[in-house]
Amino acid sequence: MCGILGQISFKNTQQWNIVKFEKSLSLQKHRGPDDKGIYTDDRVILGHRRLSIIDLDSHAKQPMISKCKNFVIVFNGEIYNYQEIKEQLKQKGYSFHTKSDTEVLLNAFIEYGIDAVKQFIGMFAFAIYDKKNAKVYIVRDRLGIKPLYYYQDENNFTFSSEIKSILALNDIERKIDLDAVSSYFSFRYPILDNTFFDGLLSLPPAHYIELTNHSLKIKEYWNVSNQFLEQQNDKGEEFYIKELKKILESSVKYRMISDVPFGSFLSGGVDSSVITAIMAKSSNTPIKTFTIGFEEEGYNEFDFAKMIADRYHTEHREILISGENYIDTMEHLIDYKDAPLSVPNEVPLYLMSKELKKYITVVLSGEGADEIFGGYGRIFRSPYDYERMKHIDEVDWTEQEKEEFCINFIRKYGVMCFQHEVDHFINIYSYTSLKEKKELLDETIDLDGIEKKFIEKFLRYFNELKNESYYNRLMYTFEKIHIVGLLQRVDMTTMATSVEARVPFVDHRVVEFAFTIPLKYKLKWKSEEDKFMSKLLMSDKISEVHDTPKYILKKAYEDMIPTEVLYRKKMGFPVPLNNWFGGHFNEYAKNILLDDKARKRGLYNIKNIKKWLNSDRLGKDHSFAMKIWMLINLELFCRKYFDENHFGSN
Known part of the structure; x- marks a missing residue:
């Protein structure tokens, strides 16, 4: 797990500013504190910050050059099935000088070309420079677990794991993208493959860029749409349970491959509990688990997390945070994200990652299950x-x-x-x-x-x-839109603390299989009577009362997870915003949203925001408070990146 940065010249030759490039790359030190490397010729400059996870030897450092000297790679992520691919390549005559998955990825590309990506089980964003053919391939994983941003002008094409490095390396006129602002309030992040910076884009998941001197092509290499046809051939509940357990347990075991200590987030909900249970079953030593919550009553799930921790004898730690701690961290976290925070739980996720870094470097997390199994x-x-x-x-x-x-x-x-x-x-x-x-x-x-x-x-x-x-x-x-924003948050909050998060439910094999499962096994009516009783009700009155969301996943793990955890009502990750903004944080909100900087921004209707801030709803309605929280985040972000020229080029 690492940070990557690269720049490709559209001219035949280029004199690179190495000092400026190094400085821009160093802004990603949190993603890769263990090592750094730069490769350059007259056409490209490639940089890498390393967080050592597999093969800690310095021979596995990047950028990595192929044995034939014709290919160079920078790679962020993990290829979990690299050992199997390595054996295939050995049979074809390839030799290996490291134990790393990077070398396997590079040689697989040399052998199979861009089609090599179809063999990979993992999470990745990488660039491969084909010197002989003067081409660069820039690839992002199927679900968007790893970020990849890019920017181009008339001279160069720049890509990076983080926006801040692109801003520092290029003289970009900073203009806020209004599509992104509107999307932020509707969907919590920019959904149009854009960012909050006009002209700076995000490569969509399951796509790659093929770049030459004369052209730039963006192509899709994976799509899950055909899987739905399989639902017409209903194979029965027992089949889906058996197959799901086989694939999911393979996914978890792959993500336990590591040369550094690992553990799991354990919220006390279904998804993290299932992952922890599989890990415990697959390990000879106790799994390290972590949970976080707030001091306010009703805003943590410690009891449910402890139930799982006790059952599987994990080394469990609870982290408690306060409102003051929250606000200070929120402002700091925007620097890592290069965007307004999307949801309030990004702060506790970051604080938990910061704490668990004392004990582990890799953490497994439960994101993605709700989206593919009908959890919402x-x-x-x-x-x-x-x-x-x-x-x-x-x-x-x-x-x-x-x-x-x-x-x-x-x-x-x-x-x-x-x-x-x-x-x-x-x-x-x-x-x-x-x-x-x-x-x-x-x-x-x-x-x-x-x-x-x-x-x-x-x-x-x-x-x-x-x-x-x-x-x-x-x-x-949802698979196309929602998962990407979710994974972006997980990557940012963990990598900010030099922790690698792995997400077993977003293994592409699990996703593909999930979409072959007929709806009735995901959202299952509790009985025919419940279905009849629901005929005049809306979905919010039906869900979890008359039906069981994520039924097939829950049914598959009834023997491993207590009923109190498995079938309790979905809680999410609650943050007591309305408690805070209805009380002593109200003044904090007013100081930010009603001052001269915000008034002159040209983004807000200050008159209506003032009414919202003085409304009684602020202390009672979480959704109402959430929108104030989003406004605060947007304004803090604008101050850092547009007023102060944060991470500016010089």
Whole structure:
């Protein structure tokens, strides 16, 4: 696990500023504190910061040059099945001088070309320079576990694991991307493959860039859409349970391969508990586990985490944080992310990573299970609302039942009907509605025009599965959109402390298999009576009351996880924002959002923000407080990166 940086010249020759490049690379020292390296010729300059995980020997350092001297690689990530690939390559006559997965990746590319990536089980962002053919390939893993940003001008193409290095290396006119601002409030991160910096982009997951002097091509190399066809061949619950356990346990065991100490995040929820249980079963020594929570009552899950820790005899540690600690860390963490924080739990994740670094360097985490197994019941059950309203004139209900259903629908969605599934999807998926954004943001921002771009993106994904059910189109779009933001947060909060996070549920084999499982095994009605009782209810009243989200995963591990953990209501990762901003942090919010800098920013509707800050809802409504929290993050980010020219080029 590392940080990478590279620059490719569009000219035939280039004199590189090595000092400036080294300084830009050093901004990623937290990603790779153990070593650094730079390769340069008249066309490229490649840099690497190393966090040693597999093969700690210095011979495995990067940039790594092939035996034939024609290829150079910089690589961030892990190829977990590198030993198997290595054996294949040995049979083809390749020899190896290190025990690292980097050398295996490089030789696999030499043998198979870009198709080598299809063999990799892992997480990765890498660049390979083919000197002989004057080409550079820049590749990002299938699900977007590892970040990869890029920027180009008329002279050079720059790529990096972190935005700050690109800003430091290039003379970029800093202009905030308004599409990203709107996307942030709706979806918590920029979903259009953009960033908060106009012109600085993110390479989409499962894509690679092929770069020559004359062209730049971006191509997709993996897509999960065809897996849904397998659902038509229902193989039965027992098959899916058996196969899921086989693949998931393989995924966890792969992610336990390490030459440094490892452990797991243990929140007390289903996903981290399953991973911890598999790890414990697969290890001869106690697993190190960590959980975090807040001092406020009801804002930690220590009891449930301890239940799992006790059952599997882990070396367990609890970390408790306060509100003051939270705010100080929040401001600091923006420097690592090069963006506003997306969700409040990024702070506790970072603080936990900071603590666990004292004991381990690799941590396994449970991200991704909700997205692929239907864990967000209120969202994944919501197509049931849409379909019933769409066909309300055709159902055999009394007029009184139809009236009650319509009242419930309007109460939940604020409208009587939706023209298209995508309109319904945006309604349930947007954290901040278009109406609220128009209240909080400056009227000069074309929010309607930006919203059309989001609709176009969602329509593209929906149309890729045009013959599938709305349920499957929704889940597919979640895989395309939601997981990326989630993984970005995990990578940032852990790498900021020089810890490598590994995510077994986002193994592409697990994801592919999950999308072959029919819906009824993911969102399972508790009984026919429960289904009947739900006919007039909305998804938020149905989920976890009349159905079981993530059923197949829970059923598969009933013998390993206590019922109290497995079937309790989903809690998420609560942060007591409304407690704080309704109390002594309210003044903090006002000092930031109502001062002259914010007023002159041209982003906010200060008059309406003032009303929100003085509202009683701030101390009572978490969603209301969350939007104030997001405004604060955006303004703190703008001050650091646009007022102070943070990580500026010089």
